[in-house]
Amino acid sequence: MGEMFNNPFTPNFGQVPQIIAGRDQIIMELDEVFDGALGSPARTTILIGARGSGKTAMLSYFAQRCRQKGWISVSASCIAGIQEDILQQAAMAADHFTEPEHSRRLTGVSLGQFLGISWENVSGFTPNWRTRMTALLDVLAEQDIGLFLTIDEIDPHLEEMIQIASVYQLLVRENRKVALLMAGLPSEVSGLLNDRSVSFLRRASQHHLGRIADHEVTQAFRHTIESAGKQIEADALADATKAIDGFPYMLQLVGFRSWQGAGESAELKREHVRTGIEMAQKDFENRVLLATMTSLSRGDKTFLRAMLPDAGRSSVSDIEQRLDKSSGYVSRYRGRLIESGVIEQDGRGWVRFALPGLQSYLKKTEE
Ligand SMILES: Nc1ncnc2c1ncn2[C@@H]1O[C@H](COP(=O)(O)OP(=O)(O)OP(=O)(O)O)[C@@H](O)[C@H]1O
Ligand SMILES: [Mg+2]
Structure with a gap:
């Protein structure tokens, strides 16, 4: 029975997805x-x-x-x-x-x-x-x-x-x-x-190639599943969309792992997606976050840690205070980190993490 349903997700670098979200x-x-x-x-x-x-x-x-x-x-x-x-x-x-x-x-x-x-x-x-x-x-x-x-x-x-x-x-x-x-x-x-x-x-x-809008993620996620002959519960779809956070690679990872979790079931349910998300987050840590962190300098990392107390976005002037550095210093590191795709501008004077899970990953590795 199992081979009737081939996993349609493509969590491999460079692989063309079955359904392209957004773009x-x-x-x-x-x-x-x-x-x-x-x-x-x-x-x-x-x-x-x-x-x-x-x-x-x-x-x-x-x-x-x-x-x-x-x-x-x-x-x-x-x-x-x-x-x-x-x-x-x-x-x-x-x-x-x-x-x-x-x-x-x-x-x-x-x-x-x-x-x-x-x-x-x-x-x-x-x-x-x-x-x-x-x-x-x-x-x-x-x-x-x-x-x-x-x-x-x-x-x-x-x-x-x-x-x-x-x-x-x-x-x-x-x-x-x-x-x-x-x-x-x-x-x-x-x-x-x-x-x-x-x-x-x-x-x-x-x-x-920034974040993909949630409604486009939802649509692509559902179509990918349906095109391969299964269904997904509405709540499960909402959970998946939230965890994916607009990030294409996460879409494929969450999809792949949730599909696996569903086994023979013809419908992806909330519990399948929950374990799928957990596994996807680990994959993402190992394949993206770790590699990204090792390419950053000590100064870059200190800047990122100064963003940790905030939920969502951080104000650049708060970061200046926390680091106790000049605005020139802070704006240089801000520029570097935006260039490398680790953070992004979120309105004038504000920045936020650009990679899903990076904030919690940093918190976890802080100790
Ligand atoms: N628009 C999209 N919708 C759904 N999935 C996508 C989309 N674009 C890419 N993906 C999936 O995301 C993953 C990452 O894509 P890709 O390897 O092209 O990224 P990249 O930007 O080239 O990364 P890197 O900088 O590491 O080379 C792949 O698994 C791919 O199938
Ligand atoms: Mg590439």
């Missing part, structure tokens, strides 16, 4: 680009978000989605060798491209052409990245196929990233059918945007 705005904007609105600012988009906010999942989602609309996609991570990786992946994707409905085909494209092998022999010069990308885009253009590039884990210190961005800008200027979607942690993205050689990126469309 309608981004999906709408990028769809416009794939449907041909190359003038749209969304053609160059940056997703900014803390750990587990859904950056990689969104990149994968769009990489899949664009293929239904006559684009090929290339997904790369910001590590050394990325330029060659992009080129090889793009050449391979082009080589396999077929779209029978629109009778567009590109089979049998010679890979060597883009990988520079044939060129070197003929002309004695080694084509650079831009030349090879251009050659590839020429072939795609014959069939009006677009190239959609996703770059994850933005790293402003990688020289290749700067080169890619500059070449991309030229390709856009030449009216080529290319689009670029990047994702990174707040601090890495702002590092890239501050690099003067790629200042045009500041005009890219930027989306902060």
Whole structure:
């Protein structure tokens, strides 16, 4: 019996969820680009978000989605060798491209052409990245196929990233059918945007992958369960929504664990969800909170501890008093912590924890 109901939740990093909660705005904007609105600012988009906010999942989602609309996609991570990786992946994707409905085909494209092998022999010069990308885009253009590039884990210190961005800008200027979607942690993205050689990126469309509204969480949670053949009690759904607190990774963890807890039962009940939440919170501590805390400095942590007495949000002037530090000092740490996605602004002069369970985790580990 059990195998009739497969757990539909996806608590793994980068996994595209069965049902995407929220994010309608981004999906709408990028769809416009794939449907041909190359003038749209969304053609160059940056997703900014803390750990587990859904950056990689969104990149994968769009990489899949664009293929239904006559684009090929290339997904790369910001590590050394990325330029060659992009080129090889793009050449391979082009080589396999077929779209029978629109009778567009590109089979049998010679890979060597883009990988520079044939060129070197003929002309004695080694084509650079831009030349090879251009050659590839020429072939795609014959069939009006677009190239959609996703770059994850933005790293402003990688020289290749700067080169890619500059070449991309030229390709856009030449009216080529290319689009670029990047994702990174707040601090890495702002590092890239501050690099003067790629200042045009500041005009890219930027989306902060923040909390997802409760009603959207509720809806996605219920649909995920129902699409896999089970039901959930109304009270249980309300409890789950509260524990998830708008955080995508928590949605998947709470869902996965509650589903497990329900066993053979066709309905997720309150007690299933209660144990599910407990287990999910432990998972979250181990996989997100611990990693986040070890990346923080002593000063960062002292700042966070000064927020502990407050329920909900903390006033920055209270923090100044508790720390007995200057407003300059406090605002520097405040900035750092916002950049790393640990806290967020909540109205002028107020901050709050941006990761679910972080406050109670800090309290627990204080002793
Ligand atoms: N909109 C969404 N609705 C529901 N679940 C989502 C959504 N976005 C992401 N998820 C789920 O949340 C989890 C975390 O997503 P993802 O790995 O993309 O985060 P990330 O921002 O890339 O994290 P990191 O910075 O650690 O790489 C995954 O299990 C994914 O399936
Ligand atoms: Mg990721």
